[in-house]
Amino acid sequence: MENQTQTKSILAQSSPRIKRTAVDAADSGHPSKSGLRNHQNPNEQSQKRQKYTMPENRTIMKCYHKSEPQRRGYQKRMHQLWKQEYPDSQITEPRLADQRRFIIRNKVFSEVELEEIQKICKVNHHQTTAQTAAETPATLGMVEQIEPEERVELLQEFEEPALETPVEPPGTLTARQQELKDKIVAHAAANAIRKRLPTLKTVPKRQLAPLMKDVNTVLSTVQITSIEQTNQYAYSAAVIVTEELGLLQPRQPQRKSNGKPKWKVRLELKIKKLRSDASNLKNMKEKKLKNDKIKQYLIRKYWLNTRKIEEALEIVKEQITATARKIERYEARIIQYRQNQLFQSDQRRFYQSLNQTTDTVTIKPEKTATMKVWKELWENNKNYNKNAGWIKEFEGKFSQNKMELMEITTEMISKRVQKVKNWTSPGSDQLHGFWLKHLISLHGKMAQQFNEMLQKGSISEWLTTGRTYLIQKDPTKGAAPGNYRPITCLPTMFKLLTGIIADRIQDYLEEKNILPDEQKGNKRKSRGTKDQLLIDKMILENCKSRKANLHMTWIDYKKAFDSLPHSWIIKCLDAIGISKNVGTFIENMMEHWKTELFVGNESYGLVNIRRGIFQGDSLSPLLFIIAMIPLSTILQKTNLGYQTSKNSHKISHLMYMDDLKLYGKTETEIQSLTNTVRIFSTDINMEFGLDKCSTVALKKGKNIESEGINMPNGQTIKCHQPEAYKYLGILQLDNIKHEHVKTVVSKEYTQRVRKILKSKPNGGNTIKAINTWAIPVIRYTAGIINWTQMELDNLDRKTRKLMTIHHSLHPRSDVDRLYLPRRSGGRGLLQVKQAVKEEEHALAEYVKQSEEPALIEVKNQKLLKAQQTKNQYKKTTLQTRADNWHNKTLHGKFLDKIEGKADKEKTWLWLTNGTLKKETEGLILAAQEQAIRTNAIKAKIEKSADDPKCRLCKETDETIDHILSCCKKIAQRDYKQRHNYVAQMIHWNLCLKYHLPAAKNWWDHKPAKVLENEHAKILWDFRIQTDKVLEHNTPDITVVEKNKVWIIDVAIPGDSCIDEKQQEKLSRYQDLKIELQRLWQKPVQMVPVVMDTLGAVPKDLSRHLETIGIDKITICQLQKATLLGSGI
Structure with missing residues (x-):
């Protein structure tokens, strides 16, 4: 009886057929302004009022937009549409219109939602063109005949701009856009075999942005009715854009002979x-x-x-x-x-x-045997044990939770697509994520088409077909079919769709607190494996300090991701309350899963996936985690596990995806926990990889002999003593093997640094490679492994030594500067010690803010003792380094000289650009730091008996500044050549500006003495004829326009005398300027182009270059020419 009463109550709240009194509505939380206006019919006033659900309100708005409200009689049409959806509803036309006004007035839906509803209705509602054209001119006239309140709202709808890119009619396309449209439509119609497109990483944004804007405008005018067409037009647009940028070059025929150039x-x-x-x-x-x-x-x-x-x-x-x-x-x-x-x-x-090593033998596995292995694994559909008693308990735990029906919006697509990586390997559609991200005019169409698939529960087969590449795991085991792991590339649209669904499911799991704390895989706002390693370290150290008993078991599943039954995934989704449309869609999607196996570039064949999950999208790992939720629920219910203190909560297990570690206080407890896991795994048809499972026993904090765990099915988990077990990448047994991990990690770090330095990337890429490939090896251990200050300093010292051996760092270069950001004048290298300390500070801050019981225990055990936040530590460290560098007599001399004279941000442009060789970069910085052993340094700093005079001219002390700018012996050769390089770049850019003859590249440009056309005349190193004798009458470049003259002179001074040199140039040509104004009757402007020999940039240089219209040559290029021209 209680169930029947409860059912009636629910129906009374949700069904549109049930009427309720105003008092009931108020009691249920309905707003006092119901939006249902009183009408002239007294019988209607006495009727009971109805509370509308959100789906009903959404339907009302859809009916309103479909009823063509700008035309007479829209209320009748609106009511007819409503009756089609709810035939048993007794609501009248006026009341339906009143509820629509109530929705608008009380902002039941946000503006974005209302706009989306309106857009969906426009797409779904088909009208003839002739009828629309005939009725549109009368629209505003008809609005006058609508009631006043309705008229205001309707006009607001017409006037408010849409949030998405407006759809322009074909007639508004420009000639350029129409040309693009023709090309895209033709390519889409051809439906040619797709090829991998090149990336656009090197294309400047200013060149790409206008082209993408035109393409989006074009695509908004194309009629697209299916997800296949959307994908085809997206790919066709990508092809045409790539062609327009000149990056889609025809394949060059392969050379005959041996392929040598x-x-x-x-x-x-x-x-x-x-x-x-x-x-x-x-x-x-x-x-x-x-x-x-x-x-x-x-x-x-x-x-x-x-x-x-x-x-x-x-x-x-x-x-x-x-x-x-x-x-x-x-x-x-x-x-x-x-x-x-x-x-x-x-x-x-x-x-x-x-x-990769050069002697690697590329032997592929035998095709038939490989296909047999993977078909037996994936195509062998298995079911779970439906009679298991614990399943009913699991269902009952989440029976009250229910996720709302999911509807995909344009906003959800725009949000999710930002997480898609631009240039990761695409699936069979060959469409990179970049194109879905930037072809925003397709987002609305994709939202509509995704919704259709979601509501129907069907999906196109091409979306669920992947390309799986088999990667060899252990080269020493050869080409055995079982020695390969799969990596699947999926269509980008499929990953976008499943990513949106995964986000919604994740939101629901967090909202209902369904995910267990013990599982850290794919968990938001967690540190993943670091959480588990910290908790594990806390347990091990607590056991040692308290001399307590502890039994642990590491569980490894055999092919965990590839053997999970699909039926069990569907069961878990239903049990935790996932909405019906999402569950049905995932079930149908898994029925169509298939993949084509590749080894290298060779296709081995197509395999249907009837068991296991893909490992190439966001949804698959989440499905695995959901399938493992019951295991945590069962283990929690056992009330077994380890306690760090008498009143602390028990920790029975830790999980990261399929990596499981069990904790028990006694041998009986660990056996019970292990058998519980075994029963669960057997019921869902998953198997232990016993060769990789292990157990260990500690009595009073000390490791003792153990016979392992004998399970009822006859299987045994052995105790692998004295071998250590690698748990989440960290070796451990009765405790973490700190020294062993340090040795292994240090060796791997050093090898990676050495490999990077032996390779040929430029200076910027070399430092970035060390930071992103070598440093993370050490950073991962921070907070888990107990590093000493000396050990970290030794690693940093080893790094600098390797850089010196490979000529990337001068042996006397400044150490503090090496670790400063490039925008501040440093090399940007991450210091090992700083990386470890930053990670420790970040972990301490994270643990301090966590409310999870196990992490609270970590905080109480004081494993992390950092006092500052990560940002505070980083800011303090960088400031200390900058101060140390600036305060050094020799190393900080360059900074002192440019202080107040140079634009510091632009002075370091060549460093932030990072395109010079690492050897050149190191030598330039050494020169700035006075670290090169010149005769003056030897005599005055090292106090040697050497003559401090220049070894060439024998006149002045041999300093860096003297060598680069003051030595008379090389002034007419090297200095002049450097000066001419910079002037040649300016001349080349001016020739392009005035459409005068110029080489394709500036380095091939040979300036002529006189170049002239209808736009301007350019004189190169030309003696200007005047009626007065002038000492300085041969500027580097003279530009003569119809109404103006520019005198351009280049100077590359040393000793950071850039300000003084600018003033010298202005005063030197002042007489020539006055004389030319008198003779040529035109305004004359002097433009000095000055740059320091070591790259310092005057504050006025940008303004001077803009004055003469230099836009092809950047300051960074001028710096590079200057620095390389200095012979460094």
């Missing part, structure tokens, strides 16, 4: 001929050469009439050596270019290339 073949032939000549010259010298033709050839070629054979032979030998070195230099340059390109486009592949 022509330049290498030519140089190798040259070496071959030289070696032949050397052999013949040797024979000629020893009187063994009999062929007269060869003799005459050698005499003519090597001038043997006037030169001895020994001399010619030596020349040939040196030419062979020089040519061989040229090949090495060219190859090194090619490797450098390719590695930098690879690093910019795909860092993961770059790191993989560093790990």
